[in-house]
Amino acid sequence: MSGGRARSAVVVGAGLAGLTAAEGLAARGVEVTVLEARERVGGRTRGIEVEPGAWIDAGAAYLGARHTELLNLIKELNLHTTPTTMLGASRFALGAGAGDGEHATRDGRFPPLNAVALGELFDHLAELTAAVRPEAPWLTPDAARLDALTAAEWAEHSLAHPDARLFFPLFLGEMMAADPADVSVLHMAFYLRSGGGLRYLNAFEGGAQQDRVAGGAHLLCERLAARLTARHRGTLRLGEAVRAVTQDADGVTVHTERGAAYRADTAVVALPPLLADALDLGPEPPARRAGGRTGRGCAVKVNLVYPSPLWREHGLSGWSVNAEGPLLSTVDDSPAGAAVGVLTGFVTGAEAHRYAALTPREQREAALAQAARLFPMLPEPVGFHVTDWVNDPYSKGCYAALFGPGDWLRLGPTLTAPHGRVHWAGTETSTEFFGLLEGAIRSGHRAVAQILDGGV
Incomplete structure (x- = not known):
């Protein structure tokens, strides 16, 4: 590539990968503009306030000691972690294999199966x-x-x-x-x-699900965005969905659905593969970002809010595994120091598509009925929140895109290869901690290094 060192960049996507790349470039003197389709930053992180000052994660949440770049960022942003609470017995609803009836209570997380x-x-x-x-x-x-x-x-x-x-x-x-x-x-x-x-x-203590970001993982992107705009004088535009990126010998032009055009030396596209693949990238498009069998991560997250974590009073951890949905597993995600208790249910795989197709009333009834069977001591929740990542137009699924048959052989060799002046970021472009918050951060760092080391 020609043109010398990049003096300006447009970053498409204000999730963790995009903001990591944006701040990394801005800190090195590059003039940065970030374009985000949503009216918020955060991508596949999202916070919900369940009582004044107490937030829970409706999207990506967990981390462990090996997530070194994430832990460094948490420290830099003056944030802290809180342990995922797993004290007490687990509940299992696995049918005949459960051993002592439809619902079994066992110490630890090992299911009552062979x-x-x-x-x-x-x-x-x-x-x-x-x-x-x-x-x-x-x-x-x-x-x-x-x-x-x-x-x-x-x-x-x-x-x-x-x-x-x-x-x-x-x-x-x-x-x-x-x-x-x-x-x-x-x-x-x-x-x-x-x-x-x-x-x-798979582990909580000592594993990838050991901790959460105190106050919610959405704070990572909110503080990165604030630091980008205040300290580095970067520009952040919300509600600016990008439709095309064109390039010539002198730079790139990023076109939005509102008709705006942003000119820069280089661009970073930090979008999930299905969204990146849908962009118009000119008459000579790059290698595909997604294939015909690339799927959406099948996750719907259900947060049930109670006056307190009442299951703990009955010796239960809040953890459950269930053969039938909608809640295929549950975990105690109660905010540290808050009065409320939060039971988070995960609806995944094929069940996520079925559940997402229900009406809001049907979703509530199905989730509450199952929670009552698993934890009969619980009253009616004081709050109920469903986050449908399957049908989110700006995520196309969560935790990450699903690579189907043939995808790795077809897409893998060009996963991180720049398309001229267009570079790629996003957790799906990281071969380290793919699909996790840590992978998103590492992909942003890689994009910065590519741009600074390669000229543009």
């Missing part, structure tokens, strides 16, 4: 995970076969015991917000390896 069968399941997954090349999944031994095979097909051939077959989609929904039919085996193995491995991703 331990040998689940051990074999995790051994199979560990073997796949260990073999993948996280820095270049498409170069993994036997990559073509693994990328052509769905996780559902793999399970059909590999899992003999009914308890393993029952638990596998629940596990994949919790880890990846995916239905096994929607992802390739290669993507499943990569995702688990990229996030730190099976045990780390």
Whole structure:
């Protein structure tokens, strides 16, 4: 590329990846404009105020000790973490396998299913995970076969015991917000390896779900945006959905749906793959950002607010795993120091699509009926919030895009390759902690390094 060092940049997307890139460039003297389609910053983080001054996460939330860039950012922004509370027994509704009735109460998080069968399941997954090349999944031994095979097909051939077959989609929904039919085996193995491995991703204490950002993860982007505009004099435009990026020998022009045009030396597109792929990038478009089988992360998050975390008084942690929806799992997400208790339900995989299609009244009735069966001591909640990420037009799913059969071999080699003066960011462009907050930050740092090291 020609043109020398970038003096100006337009960043498309004010999520964590985009704002990380924007502030990184601005801190090095680049004039930055950030364009965001929503009327808020934060991307797939979102906060809900459940009582004055007490916020909960309706989107991305959890972190662990290995998320070093995220922890550094939390410290820089004068934020703090709070532990995810997991004291007490768990509840399971797994049908006949539950052992002592439809609803079982057990210490710890291990489900009341056949331990040998689940051990074999995790051994199979560990073997796949260990073999993948996280820095270049498409170069993994036997990559073509693994990328052509769905996780559902793999399970059909590999899992003999009914308890393993029952638990596998629940596990994949919790880890990846995916239905096994929607992802390739290669993507499943990569995702688990990229996030730190099976045990780390699945763990609260000592794992990837150990802590949350005190006050809500949305504060990361709010404070980054404030620092960008105040300290570095960057520009942030909300409500500016981008439709096209054109470029010539001298720079780029970013066109918005409102008819505005922003000129700069370079651009960073920090959007999920399905949105990035829909942009008009000129007569010579780049390699595809998404394929025909690339799917939306299948997650709907349900937050039930109670006068206090009453389940704790009954020796329960708030954690549950359920074979039937809508709430396939629940966790205690009560804000630290607040009077209220918050039970967060995760609706994932195929169940997310079914639940998202219900009316608001039907969603409330279904979630409350299930919560009452799992935790019969609970009164009617004082607050009820549903965040539908499946149908969010500016996210196209959450936790992250789902790479289907053929995607890694087709998309992987060009995942981070610039398209002329257009660079890419977003958690789906990070082979480290793909799909997580940590991956978003690392992708923003990579985009900055590419621009500064490569001229534009």
